[in-house]
Structures are given as structure tokens and as C-alpha cells.
Amino acid sequence: MADRTLLRIGMICMGLLFFIRGIFKAVSFNDTVGFMKSAGIPLSEAACVITIILLLACSVMLFIGRQIKVVSLVLIAWLVVVTLVFHLSFPDQMTAFLKNIAIIGGLFALAANH
Numbered sequence: 001m002a003d004r005t006l007l008r009i010g011m012i013c014m015g016l017l018f019f020i021r022g023i024f025k026a027v028s029f030n031d032t033v034g035f036m037k038s039a040g041i042p043l044s045e046a047a048c049v050i051t052i053i054l055l056l057a058c059s060v061m062l063f064i065g066r067q068i069k070v071v072s073l074v075l076i077a078w079l080v081v082v083t084l085v086f087h088l089s090f091p092d093q094m095t096a097f098l099k100n101i102a103i104i105g106g107l108f109a110l111a112a113n114h
Helices: 002-027 029-038 044-064 068-087 091-112
Strands: none
Touching (some): 002 029, 029 044, 068 091
8 A cells, every 4th residue: 555655646746747847838838939949849839739738648647647657658758859859969958868867767667567
């Protein structure tokens, strides 16, 4: 029982991270699109909309505990792309790069437990 409680707390914490990032991207849509454009992302507006939907949908799934393995693997794939495109392209992004590596590790742990 305690392990399930700890796992649920971990899913909620992970979900909060993606939920807050999704809300932030939606609220600062134009700034996010501009950042995507500066990184050379084609169709930046569409990519931003897809990102927001992905982050919010996956965070809700983490909150309610549904399809955790699939959600974790989707978020891993998304984070790998984000990490390679944004956090290796800009020299001042090492902390964000390492943070994303840690999050990917946590998502692998979630996937392994479901």
C-alpha cells in the first residue's frame, strides 16, 4: 500500500510539472512560438499548439492514473526531442539539459512500474 501511495505522489508531482509548463506555454503563446522559431522549428505555431495539448493531456492522464506506461513513453519521446533541439543548441542551457535527463529517468521509472 505504501509503495502505491508513493507511486501516486510521484505521478502527481510529474503531472504538475507538465501541466504548469503547458499552461505557461498557452499563456505566453507568442513568446513560446518566437522561441521555437529561433530554434528553427518549422510551423512553430502548430508545433506550439500540439505541445500545449500534449502537455495538458499527458498531465491529466498522470493525475488520474490512466495509461501511465504509454503517457510516460510519449513524454520521454517528446522530452528527448526538446532536449536535443533546445537544450543542446543553446550554450546556456546545460541546467535545463540535465533537468530533462533527470525527468526522463523518472518517466522511465514510472513506465517500468506500470
